[in-house]
Amino acid sequence: MRTGKNLVDARAKQIAEQFTHAHGELLSIAERCSGAEWRAYSAAEGWRVETTVHHVAADYPALFEVLQAISTGVPPPSVTREQLDQRNARHAQQSAGLTKQETLVLLRRNGGAITDFIRRLNSQQLDPTGQVLGQNVSGAHVIETWMIGHIQNHLTSIRATIERIEVDENVDRAC
Numbered sequence: 197m198r199t200g201k202n203l204v205d206a207r208a209k210q211i212a213e214q215f216t217h218a219h220g221e222l223l224s225i226a227e228r229c230s231g232a233e234w235r236a237y238s239a240a241e242g243w244r245v246e247t248t249v250h251h252v253a254a255d256y257p258a259l260f261e262v263l264q265a266i267s268t269g270v271p272p273p274s275v276t277r278e279q280l281d282q283r284n285a286r287h288a289q290q291s292a293g294l295t296k297q298e299t300l301v302l303l304r305r306n307g308g309a310i311t312d313f314i315r316r317l318n319s320q321q322l323d324p325t326g327q328v329l330g331q332n333v334s335g336a337h338v339i340e341t342w343m344i345g346h347i348q349n350h351l352t353s354i355r356a357t358i359e360r361i362e363v364d365e366n367v368d369r370a371c
């Protein structure tokens with residue numbers, strides 16, 4: 197039975213590492229952004245890179261609440277699609293007044309809290325499900341799709357935006 201438990205723990209450990217990696221990548225790209233990159237508009241979101249990074253950071257606590265509830269067998273907080281849309285609109289305004297440092301502090305703090313929590317989870321806590329937005333989702337789904345998948349989607353567009361800026365800057369230098 198020892199082998200079984202080790203397998204189970206390996207799965208929890210792997211999910212924790214995947215989150216830590218995705219969050220760490222976003223953090224390090226955000227930290228390295230130049231002023232021009234930070235303010236550049238990303239085509240995928242129609243937001244500046246700074247707003248997109250803030251969006252992921254600001255989204256963490258609600259997802260964390262859902263994960264904590266599901267993994268401890270408590271019904272997750274009820275949330276509607278309209279509430280999510282309103283929150284996204286509000287956050288776009290909030291982020292406009294923040295410095296890069298303030299946004300990075302938020303990203304580190306909110307992501308760090310989730311990292312600490314996920315690292316202590318075992319596989320039994322990843323499998324229970326709860327109802328969120330009319331779907332029956334497990335803790336593993338919240339982490340893999342709603343947290344890691346969400347980070348990766350925005351990372352893809354942030355990377356594309358930064359590459360575009362670098363191309364533009366090289367063209368400027370060539371001229």
Ligand code: NI
Pocket residue numbers: 251346350
């Ligand atoms: Ni998003």
